[in-house]
Amino acid sequence: MPDAAINLRDKLARFSEHWSPRVVAEMNDYQFKLVRIQGEFVWHSHADTDEVFIVLDGEMTLQFRDREVRLSAGEMYVVPLGVEHRPVAARECCVMLVEPKGVVNTGEAGGAYTAPNDVWV
Template sequence: MMEKVNISEKFSLFNEYWSPKIVGEVNDTHVKLAKLKGEFDWHHHEHEDEMFLVIKGKLLLKLRDQDIWLEEGEFFIVPKGVEHLPVAEKEVHVLFIEPKTTLNTGNQITERTVQNLPTI
């Protein structure tokens, strides 16, 4: 059954940080939402590009050679193989568009790795 998705409504369904939720699928790609706060871990994705679209707040994406600030309504695509560190000084709401194979912690398996993402 086809249904529209209200992003604000979906964000209201969870409170945990750094734990992406699937809200849609397009071919072999997931559309995910996550709330971010604090600093994540340096990592990269060997085989997948990763798109960060800021819905609410302000996000710093640290790369090894530059810092990229994303405001609401802005996105950045981290190319596969590029190390990055997301940092959210205050709570940030982010929409990700990435292949289904993408692990949130990329090449690092840590306590923050989410293997089986829930669909909300």
């Protein structure tokens, strides 16, 4: 059991890569991950789980096939399981993801943006 709190800003300062989630905490079989995003991700979905986006710094858009949702720092959104989505950010945006352990960032889509899973920072 850790002696100190997890400081999200300190954790973010330890990496600079985009679209490469880093785990900062586990709760039961779920993980909290930090990710820096910039540009346009791939369209993808997660067949077995919802996925939570919490914006810590900056602004991003979650594109869906029929709408888009804008998020700023201090805002969150739950992408329902099975729903195709594409995160985009004109400028760098720092996000916390919450989802079950083992979820791959590109979901069913695969491709060049697929990041190694379960990398901690």
